[in-house]
Amino acid sequence: MFLAAIPLLGYAVFARFLANGFRKEISVDAETPLSPISVILPFRNEAKVLSSCTSAILDALGSTDQLVMVDDSSTDESLTMARELAGKDARVTVLQADGEGKKAALEVGIAAAQNDIIFTVDADVYPQSHWPAVMLQAFTEPDIHMVCGNVHIKQTESSISTLWEAIDFMSLVGSGRALTAQGWAVMCNGANLAFRKSSFERVGGYTKHKQIPSGDDVFLMHEMMHAFPGGVVPAxxxxxxxxxxxxxxxxxxxxxxxxxxxxxxVSYTDKHAIFVTWLIGGLSLITTILGVLTIFWVDALVSWLILWVGKAAIDTVLLSTYNRGYKRQIPLWAISIQALLYPYYTTLIAVLAPFVKFSWKGRYLSRSAKE
Structure with missing residues (x-):
């Protein structure tokens, strides 16, 4: 019982650290004129959503802004649709990636960007109010090199999987924001990320982690934080x-x-990222192991319940803080249930990740495959 209380107490301290970071105000200069931006939108087989997404993005951009769409070897009508759009709007540039994968597509788009402030987005995002102005405000300070924006799940249907994903996303984005505000640039999301092109070039872009599937956002964030301490902030x-x-x-x-x-x-080198990964993964694994042990060893029951229910209660309070701050209105009962199931969900993913190949846009990759 005592041994279960120790990691739980440590996690409670960490959750308080997150809650304080999430509420932390980010000061900006709202009076300085905002710079024009270049939005980089890589796409692969997005014909179903590309038109509505790009229309929403263009509606949010100004007359001096630029949208660079980069095709990543689409096999559907996406490239044709993008070129038709470029013919109707002078702000749109359409290119094709030189290599394969999202990082290669982003590199082509960033190289073609006409403005120093770069935004990266995905091909299925829809801006909220005041995007990108809220993201841009921080760049009025010359020592800010990257701004990490909020990303939420668009709840187009009332399915259990969509609700689960909405909570999961909110947990990741909220914690990422909280950590970044506290000076721990650990995680972000490339679906809403902004940085200076000049800073991107100074840190070598995606070169150091180009062989790793995914991570175009997080690894770049770590490079920026190491090169420019204090230069990475949330929106x-x-x-x-x-x-x-x-x-x-x-x-x-x-x-x-x-x-x-x-x-x-497994490729993280940032000490804060490693700590957070092991903290969350370790607590989930311990909870899962204790749960299994109760089948064979009844004395483990109390320790398991203390750790399992205690962590779920802390997570429920923390996620409710994120929910209110983001004005998402996700029901409390759903947050509580997910908090109870999350350790086992996390453990299963962590155990399978090194061995399972995954598919992305019709490509099957392992974690070490070139994206």
């Missing part, structure tokens, strides 16, 4: 200036995506 506003992205189609697709994301964890 200034909690409820506005983010984007919404479409949910995965069911638990199978969601599980594949999470395995793809988890695979990059």
């Amino acid at each position: 200034s506003d909690l409820a506005y200036g983010g984007v919404e992205t479409l949910p995965q189609k069911g638990f199978y697709k969601l599980f594949q995506q999470r395995i793809r994301w988890a695979g990059k964890g």
Whole structure:
């Protein structure tokens, strides 16, 4: 019982650290004119959503902004649709990636960017109010090199998998924001990320981690933080200036995506990222092991319940803080249930990630495969 209380107490301290970071105000200069931006949108086989997504993005951009769309070897009508759009709007540039994978597509787009402030987005995002102005405000300070924006799941349907994903995303984005605000640039999301092109070039872009599937956002963030201490910040506003992205189609697709994301964890070199990965993964693994032990060893029951229910209670309070701050209105009962199931979900992904190949846009990759 005592041994279970020790990691739980440590996690409670960490959760308080997150809650304080999440609420931390990000000061910006709202009076300085905002710079023009270049939005880089890599796409592969996105014909179903590309038109509505790009229309929403263009509606949010100014007349001096630029949208660079980069095709990553699409096999559907995506490239044709993009070229038709470019013919109607002078702000749009359409290119094709030289190599294969998202990083290669982003590199082509960034090289073609006409403005120093770069935004990266995914091909299925829809901007919220005041995007990209909220993201841009921080760049009025010359020592800010990267701004990490909010990304939420667009709840287009009331399925259990969509609700689960919405909570999971909120947990990741909220914790990423909290850590970044506290000076721990650990995680971000490339679906809403902004940085200076000049800074990107100074840190060598994606070169150091180009062989790793996924991670175009997180590894770049770590490089920026190491090169420019204090130069990576979250967006200034909690409820506005983010984007919404479409949910995965069911638990199978969601599980594949999470395995793809988890695979990059073994390549982390940032001490804060390693600490957070081991803290969350370790607590989940201990909870799972204790739960299994109760089948054979009844004395483990009390320790398991203390750790399992205690961590779920802490997570429920923390996620409720994120929920209110983001104005997401996710029901408390759903947050509580997910908090109870999360250790086993996390453990399963962590155990399978090193061994399972995943598919992404019709490509099957392992964690060490070139994206």
